[in-house]
Amino acid sequence: MKRIVPLATMATAAALVLTGCGGAADEAGGGDDTTITFAHWGNTQEADTLKAMVAAFEEEHPDVDVELNWIQSDYEQKLQVSIAGGQAPTVSQISNTSLAGFANAYQEVDVDPSAYYSENIPNSMMIDGSYWAVPFVVKTKVMAVNGNVFDAAGVPLPPSDTPMTTDQFAQVAQQLTSGEPPEKVYGSARLWYDGWLIAEGGSFYDQTGTQCMLDSDVAIETARFVIDAQAPDGYAPTQIDAEGQDMFDWLSIGRLAMQPDFGPWDIAKLVAVTDSKLAIVPVPGNGEPMEINGLGISKDATPEEAEAARTFAEFMSTSQAAQDLLTTTESSLGVPVVEASIETFKAAAPELDLQAFVDAVDQSQIQPSVAKDAQIRSDFSNALYSRTALGSGTEDPADVFPELDEQCQSTLDSQ
Template identity: 75%
Template sequence: MRKTLPIAALGVTATLVLSACGGSTGGSGGGTTISFAHWGNNQEADTLEAMVAAFEDEHPDIDVEMNWIQSDYEQKLQVSIAGGQAPTVAQISNSSLAGFSSAFQEVDVDPGAYYSENIPSSMKVDGSYLAVPFVVKTKVMAVNGNVFDEAGVPLPSADTPMTTGEYADLARRLTSGEPPDKVYGSAPLWYVGWLTVEGGAFYDVTGTECAIDNDVAAETADYIIDAQAPDGFAPTPLEAEGQDMFDWLSIGRLAMQPDFGPWDIAKLADLDDPKLALVPVPGDGEPMEINGLGISTDATPEETAAATTFAAFMSTSPTAQNRLTTAESSLGVPVVEASTEAFTAVEPDLNLQAFVDAVDQSRILPSVRQEAQIRSDFESALLSRTAIGSGDEDPAEVLPELNEQCQETLDG
């Protein structure tokens, strides 16, 4: 049976456990030491370090040893778990949570502590909370108003998503010229992301059935093929290969980038161009990632109590949540409402509220244990067999076959 500790009143629980034990696990503060595994670039690691320092200031009896895994994070995390060296606390994406279900303790999460039900529900596997929500990584759309001005087209609404039909019409009006100097109305459209924009899904809500054998899935593929046709409004994968779409947006080669994440907020702010703006993604929005903090099943009772206190602080304390985004770096959007104002105030001239609004607009993809293999096989086949990539087969014929292969892997 998994150990379960409530997120509410965690400080009291930790104090009782530590007092009863009366021992030390070797931390410099003479209390309990826990380890925390995470990923991220230099700026993101600095942000996490500042958050951990704030935690240790408030909890001098708990020392947190940071384990920054800079590449192949999940693979190395799995190796450490298998080798009996699991970190006490590990950052984990909601989409990968199922693959680590045996490694993390069950935790109690109060859904009322978060401003959207999407946030806590992302940390559930088979009906149980296996991690504490920590940060949301929604997608919005970045637009270059200079391209809109040149085309004589008004900017999209700052708070109301357009339909995908309106998006295609707008993108065509914003497209001009010929390669290699062609100005594109849209960045390349990622199939799985645009499928959710269109109201479809790769899996059913339970993550037990593949869902790409239907009209929406085929129509989404046709939409993308039309977008990147020679007379279309988006570059092909070959044209976009090795190119930074944000760079294209910044110099006016691109009018709209509908896959814009919070990690690029600082880059956008540095450009200091009032014509660059943020608006909602069309339709039902791009799928969003939510990161949580999982507590190892190998943790001792003392470590479990300390880790639970740490996870609660990172998840619900404004002291931590207010630090998620700065002018230099962004881990993502806060998960508690009290910190959303601090998030939007980081760059008041940008519409950062669009990221917050997207938490309710966007869909959470279910966590599937075989996700990496399924997605790799699917994307490779889709690109090689249809005109989304280098093929010429009809998506309406290819997708049912890929759905069947997906289901076989899922069932296996």
């Protein structure tokens, strides 16, 4: 999913209108039903999950009709366009990392922190002490492992309840690596720099989201860690090696031993593989970034629409009837946000330790929401992979990162 594009840059394209935007009384029914629109992203399985959750809501609230606007590409750009053009959906799905760029288009909402099993969940929807969206699903990361590769190398599996340190991970990954390309068996999938920075205890920004942290020692050392991992004698594929390849496919056939960046959307893939040696364990170090999705309510909604939208958001967020539908053997939108649905989540794949996804909700840290985060990360990534050995470059990260930090800070200050 692409991240936020500033509203001002999209205003000229405001002629693009999302199907079904607006909201009014149900004219077809001729009654007093209220119609609201709900914009969301996702693949086919995720869209089907949301459709089932909406159907459960409408069954319990027959006086509210929910029209779904499934935006299959460029979600946030198109959402910005609809807002700028006065065609905002009544309710829209939004990531906690992008919330700052949309908060001025949403109504402030009431969120009861006690309704959730981790304070990270409600806190993710808060900006400057106020809630601007209602949380409804968590997307944490775990590490998937292939026990067959461990057995072949005589290496014990990582603990299922305690994260390895990042140094332990590197040592184990090297032990699990064997052979030469194209038959080489890698100890790990390619490491995602942004995620591994969090695992190492670093961050793009400070906790206030006002200071870039890319010139820190940990940011530079993380780059060197990833470069070493994908060196010719390393344990992870390079950018070129991994291009166009599905790392889970590699894991399932034994070309990888560990896949650190494993999200809940891949649970169905894991269930479909009959090999009992596939398992999930915690991500090393501090874990990788998690995404929490919320539901924002348009400030342009009529009073009737806003009331219906609040009822809808509360149902999606705290009703077990809705939360139980988030994960099945066919698809997973993510981890429930209420404790009552955790057992249903784990029952979708009882042979796997899905509790690892739940534990990661507390293991992970909420990253600050920054309005220009997409631009900052895009600029950083382009420079990182063109100038250093993470990609095609040769420059020392210690020479590159201070410059990138200045660029980051300049963009951050211009918000």
